[in-house]
Amino acid sequence: PAEVVPQAPEDPLFGLMRAYKADESPNKVDLGIGAYRDDNAKPWVLPVVKKADEILRNDPEANHEYLPIAGLASLTSKAAELLLGTSAPALAEKRTASVQTISGTGAVHLGALFLAKFYKIQGANRTVYVSNPTWANHHQIFTNVGLPIATYPYFNKETKGLDFEGMKAALAAAPDGSVILLHACAHNPTGVDPTPEQWRELVSLMRAKKHFPFFDTAYQGFASGDLDRDAGAIRLFVEEGFELVIAQSFAKNFGLYGERAGCFHYVASPSADAAELTTRVASQLAILQRSEISNPPIYGARIASIVLNDSALFAEWQENLRTMSGRIIDMRKQLRGKLEELGTPGTWNHITDQIGMFSFTGLNETQVLKLRTDYHIYMTKNGRVSMAGLNTRNVGYVAAAIDKVVRE
Ligand code: LMR
Numbered sequence: 364p365a366e367v368v369p370q371a372p373e374d375p376l377f378g379l380m381r382a383y384k385a386d387e388s389p390n391k392v393d394l395g396i397g398a399y400r401d402d403n404a405k406p407w408v409l410p411v412v413k414k415a416d417e418i419l420r421n422d423p424e425a426n427h428e429y430l431p432i433a434g435l436a437s438l439t440s441k442a443a444e445l446l447l448g449t450s451a452p453a454l455a456e457k458r459t460a461s462v463q464t465i466s467g468t469g470a471v472h473l474g475a476l477f478l479a480k481f482y483k484i485q486g487a488n489r490t491v492y493v494s495n496p497t498w499a500n501h502h503q504i505f506t507n508v509g510l511p512i513a514t515y516p517y518f519n520k521e522t523k524g525l526d527f528e529g530m531k532a533a534l535a536a537a538p539d540g541s542v543i544l545l546h547a548c549a550h551n552p553t554g555v556d557p558t559p560e561q562w563r564e565l566v567s568l569m570r571a572k573k574h575f576p577f578f579d580t581a582y583q584g585f586a587s588g589d590l591d592r593d594a595g596a597i598r599l600f601v602e603e604g605f606e607l608v609i610a611q612s613f614a615k616n617f618g619l620y621g622e623r624a625g626c627f628h629y630v631a632s633p634s635a636d637a638a639e640l641t642t643r644v645a646s647q648l649a650i651l652q653r654s655e656i657s658n659p660p661i662y663g664a665r666i667a668s669i670v671l672n673d674s675a676l677f678a679e680w681q682e683n684l685r686t687m688s689g690r691i692i693d694m695r696k697q698l699r700g701k702l703e704e705l706g707t708p709g710t711w712n713h714i715t716d717q718i719g720m721f722s723f724t725g726l727n728e729t730q731v732l733k734l735r736t737d738y739h740i741y742m743t744k745n746g747r748v749s750m751a752g753l754n755t756r757n758v759g760y761v762a763a764a765i766d767k768v769v770r771e
Contacts (some may be wrong), residue, residue, distance in 0.1 A: 375499065376743065380711035383741045391739035392761055394628065394752040397551060397720045398620055399687050402754040407687070409618045411679040415669040432649045432657070434463020434626070435664040441671035442611055442626040446594050457638040458631040460645035462652055463659040466625035467581045467612025471504050473627045474577060474608045476651050477644075478542060479508040482575075488538040491577070494518075494530075496745060498551045498579070500543060501680070513537070518553050523713035523725055525555050527564075534568055539581050542575045545552065547609075549594040549719020552747040556586065556718060562596045566603050576600050579613035584684035585691070586718045606632045613667050616684060616722065622663025687751070694753040701762035707769050722748045730768040737765040 373381075379395040391658035400408045416663070419425055433439065439461035443454060453459050464470040475491075482489055491505045494517035505512050515537075516529030534543060545565075550556055557565065569576060576599075583593045600607055615626040629644045631637040652658070670676045692715075699714040714722050726734070734740040740761055744746050753761060 370425065379741055379743060382735075386739050388739040390760065392741065392752060392757050394740060394742040394750075394761070397615065397749050397751075399615065399720075399751045401620060402690065402756075404412050404752065404754055404757070407618060407714055409680070409683040411670055411676055411683050412617060412619070412666055414679070415666045415675060418669055419662075419665055427633050427661070429461070430658045430661050430664070433461070433645070433660045435661065435668055435758050437622075437670040437672055438664045439463050441668065442613075443628055444521050445583070445590060445671065446597050446609060446611060446628065447601055447630070448591070448594070448598055450660070451598070451601065452633070453630050456633065456644070458633065458641050459649060460629040460641050462645075462648050463664055464610075464625045464627045465515050465656060465659060466614050466623040467579065468500060468504070469623065469656070469659075470610030470612065470625045470627040471501065471579060472508070472649060473648065473655070474610055475508045475510060475657070477576075477608070477629075477648060479510050480651070481647065482542065482597070488535075488541045491542045492534070492537055493544045494546065494550070496552055497544070497546070498681075501579070506716045510542075515543075517550075518555060518723065520725070523555075523723065524716065525557060525561070527557065527561055527719045531564070531568055534565070534572065534574065537572065537574070538548075540573045540575065543569060544577045544579060545596070546770075547578045547580035547583070547597050548586035548595075549721075551581065551719070552721050552745060553723040554717030554719050554721045557596070559595060563597070564597055566599060566605075569600075569605070570603070574604055576607040578609040580609060582719050583611075584617055584681070585688050585720055586614045588685050588688040590681065590684070601630055604632050606630065613663065617663075617664040617667050617680075619666060622666070623660055624663030624667050690754075691720065691750045694750050694758060697755075697758045698722075698750075698753060698762055701759055702765060705766045707762075707766040709769060712735060720749055720751060722750055722763075724748055726765065726768070728770075730765075733766055733768045733771070738769075740764055 383393045390639050406625050443459050443461045488509045490513045491513050492513050493501050495514035514524045515533035519526040574735045584590050586593045607630050611626045614620045631641045670680050695715045701709045724746045731744055754771040
């Protein structure tokens, strides 16, 4: 069968990472993948994760047995609380089903698979609407399970902020009952989020259109530095009674990238039979999970669970999150300040207006490629910068290089 298999292109993001690693320049700067780096451009193992690891190592009960199909219950229950709030009626009313997944990618995939199998019974439109732009992987995850993709406008190139009018017009024009993928906070790749007022408008619009929200949350704690506030959009939709799903990643906020810890959550609308519907959904998610991965990986799940179930460690985790988000905010200020000092043509306020891991700089593909070949600075072709790749040593070099390519 290989004769009919065409050569696929390399994944752009991991291809970029490979090119960066192969670059021997001492000046090279990695602004590619969305992974936190400390001020020495090194991966940062969160101190709280080190502590949890120590606890795990000393646990005489720990072994390498299989987890249940739905994963580690002490993780999934706390993961749901983290998103919905500990006193959420949806939890008390048993309207939520949570399944541990292969991080955020696995959660989006499980949700996509579930919708591909069951969303048709509502006779609704099966197209999934994603923001333009969105995390590149969204496109292939949904199309791989046979769900067509359409986009809604999101980024305003002039203001480098939200194209809220464009977004609303597209959601209003989409057929009733469409699946709408929303980034809960710290939008990837733009770093632009709706305001609380705009989220409320989206609630009204999506309710009128009977749209189905599919939240992706990979940066809780990175947007505002506050876990509750970063879950605000999800909580609003749940409080407003929407039936919805959530893909949750612990890769970034725990720094557990390679451990693949995450969860998928289903939330039913309040109704007399909501708990029963939820049990049925959970039973189907278990079937899908079993056929895909049987059961999820245990190590990262235990680390996150230890932290989420201990109030002192939880407080320390919040402190670690503030360290990461605080350093990123500082780098935003420094990059903007240096570009403004240099008088680099254009406006640069969007660098500090945007939030989370990324800044959508507005640099075009030619400029991005020039930065790569001439200055050994690596960012994705759409001009997205992973802010955590900047540090006190390289931010001046990066600003000077951006200044040069913008002037050319
Ligand atoms: C990113 O967008 O850089 C991260 O989410 C990593 C990934 O898997 O794409």
